Amino acid sequence: QVQLVESGGGVVQPGSSLRLSCAASGFSFSTYGMQWVRQAPGKGLEWVAVISFDGNTQFYADSVKGRFTISRDNSKSTLFLQANSLRAEDTAVYYCAKETIEKISGWFYDCWGQGTLVTVSS
Amino acid sequence: EIVMTQSPATLSVSPGERATLSCRASQSVSTKLAWYQQKPGQAPRLLIYGASTRATGIPARFSGSGSGTEFTLSISSLQSEDFAVYYCQQYNNWPPVTFGPGTKVEIK
Numbered sequence: 001q002v003q004l005v006e007s008g009g010g011v012v013q014p015g016s017s018l019r020l021s022c023a024a025s026g027f028s029f030s031t032y033g034m035q036w037v038r039q040a041p042g043k044g045l046e047w048v049a050v051i052s053f054d055g056n057t058q059f060y061a062d063s064v065k066g067r068f069t070i071s072r073d074n075s076k077s078t079l080f081l082q083a084n085s086l087r088a089e090d091t092a093v094y095y096c097a098k099e100t101i102e103k104i105s106g107w108f109y110d111c112w113g114q115g116t117l118v119t120v121s122s
Numbered sequence: 123e124i125v126m127t128q129s130p131a132t133l134s135v136s137p138g139e140r141a142t143l144s145c146r147a148s149q150s151v152s153t154k155l156a157w158y159q160q161k162p163g164q165a166p167r168l169l170i171y172g173a174s175t176r177a178t179g180i181p182a183r184f185s186g187s188g189s190g191t192e193f194t195l196s197i198s199s200l201q202s203e204d205f206a207v208y209y210c211q212q213y214n215n216w217p218p219v220t221f222g223p224g225t226k227v228e229i230k
Contacts, residue, residue, distance in 0.1 A: 035219075045166065045209055047219040059217040095165055107213045108156035110177060112165035
């Protein structure tokens, strides 16, 4: 079955960096766009970044632009989010999510991981 | 950026009753509107896309309607497992993809 498993979260100090990973299985990873969506404690969903199926195109939310980088390794069916210069307001559960339609990006997501918690605190 | 709003923030409904949730976009998103359900401690689950198409495995008691700026998610007869938070999301004009703030459906 389709599965996404995030890892890499933790407690870090402001200004630090983290690399989140999302291991995909059960589908043809290289033919689907992927996203990161985050959810601050007790809050709603916030889209963070999207990457095209081939990795050639990325877009970011203004709140993370210049600090976060989304990437993928299709040979290993893994999605990444490099988060630099972390701030307290980046504290959230980070979900990776799979597009529903092949070779489309930024639409709607039919599979989500369980999330990984990033806490930015001094 | 398209701003999504949802009403009400909280909806109290008895099991077996109908629930109607609203979502509004700050400008037209055509029918590029999705609905998600999220239960505590779980990831969101896709319910509806294209404003009215149920995702795979979603029960028929869930239905979506609307176009342009006004959308509705209806749950015809609430089951115990339907008490959750529901989010709408537009994908017509991005980046950014934007979500509504959510409607919590709670037991009356």
